[in-house]
Amino acid sequence: METVIEVKDLTRKFGYLVAVDHVEFEVYQGEIFGFLGPNGAGKTTTIRMLTGMIDPTEGTATIQGHDIRNEPLLSRAHIAVVPEEANVYLDLSVWQNLMLMAELHGVARHRRIQEAERLLDALGLAERKKQKARALSKGLRQRLMLCAALVTGPEVLFLDEPTGGLDVQSARLIRQTVSDLNRSGLTVFLTTHNMSEASEMCSRVAIIDKGRIAAIDTPEKLRSTISSRQYIEVRFARAIPEYNELESLPGVSQIDADNRTFRLYTRLPGQVVTEVVRLADSRGLEIADLGNHKPSLEDVFLHLTSGRKERGLQ
């Protein structure tokens, strides 16, 4: 696989604070790479370094083979950025915003007009092209940001929390558009707090915590690394068994109880289901609901970043 972004030892300090601490990873051609982390973990600082907004203190990165420190203009020629906050020019029209970004990227007149028309149509903004950006809702502004990024013809698209706080329709349209573009070869670097979004869209994810990479892999493999967090959830209809009866079932490592619902954590879900059903039969208990829950990406995220929170509370 061809490497599009190669990050080596990337570090950024703000005074004594090390915001990004010797980070290393690679992003391959045509993948959607998720970059996850709690607030203040270093996600935005990493994106800002990769997109030329701030300079690294140590280390470097290449984008399409161009070093961000030695060849910043060439590395930025391949990218477009959609930041978390839709920072469109409010006093320019939708069309003027697109033309400005395209012109700054040196897109030829004929091509920028053609692309802008196509993108406005695809993202449902065609009828608003003459409207000032100030008049657009948050969702529409974010769609405009995506249009303004895509009209420059990027090879790598940086999305920083692109659907945060958006209405369902706009969020879905943005996700759909990005997925469609990715299928046609666009490489995407995505930061998000939305774990289901990351799980659904990303080929691989990196989890950053306290400025350091805690894990990088496919969502499936990351989930499998915490198989001990897999659990059987059982809800009893009326009478419930004793807590220690469930705890002593073979294969159960931990129990959480909430009223009539029990979570039995296990690496052996099949065996525990059998044992729960057997226990219910023998005690004449009625099971209202029974399910097997595999760890989500959110569980992985919390598992890898929980130490930070605990220390923060102390």
Added chain:
Amino acid sequence: MTVQRETAQTLRRQLHGSLVILKKNVRLYYLKPPVLIFGVLFPVFFFLAFKMGRPIAAENIVPGMVAMALWFTASAVGPLVTPWERGAKTYERLISTPLSLRAILVGDVMSGLVFGTCLSVVPVLLGLALTDTSIVSVPILTAGIVLGALNFASLGVLLAAPPASSPANIMLLSNLVRIPLLFVSGIFMPIGQMPVWMQWIAPLSPLSYASALIRSAFGQSAFFQVWLSLLMLVLFTLAFFMMSCKFHNMWKAKGL
């Protein structure tokens, strides 16, 4: 040859980018209230405060009026653009494009240059129409206005470098610099007639040289010779622009 071609292509792209920035600034900032107040109304009020009730022949104050209009207008755009864009978060979009920071700043300087040059033509025309004054050298007047505008626009861009997200803070800073220099640069009276201590300070102000060129162009005696004024304006412009690049780059991250 290939390297030369690549360099020429890069320069062309960067210059094109600067012109795009100029176009954006014209559309967005020329009619913003701070530009109009500090760039257009200020010199008019200063002129009225200076002229009213004093027995000064109108033609004698035309060069000073032109220089003052040039000073305020050309240096008004720069201090507005960067803080405004920082506040609106559009600044980070600009610096993530394939444009160098230098090209962005060139665009901002050009915005001040065009604004200052165009608006300083107004007092020239008013002076010619309403007073007995006349221009004795169009080339010197053109050089004075264009070089002066370029210099003052560069100063404006330099003043915008501190990482303030509110234009009001930078406007305050720019007025702390611009207004005192107005009084030591031969605007209201020729430098030769000012107190000695002011005559010592006058060479440190770029406005003194622009003012001298404009006075010469209108046939009045100037404190500095034409060649010296031209040279000093070029040197001041280079110094301001180099400092702008350095400080804007240094405070780039803090302004995000």
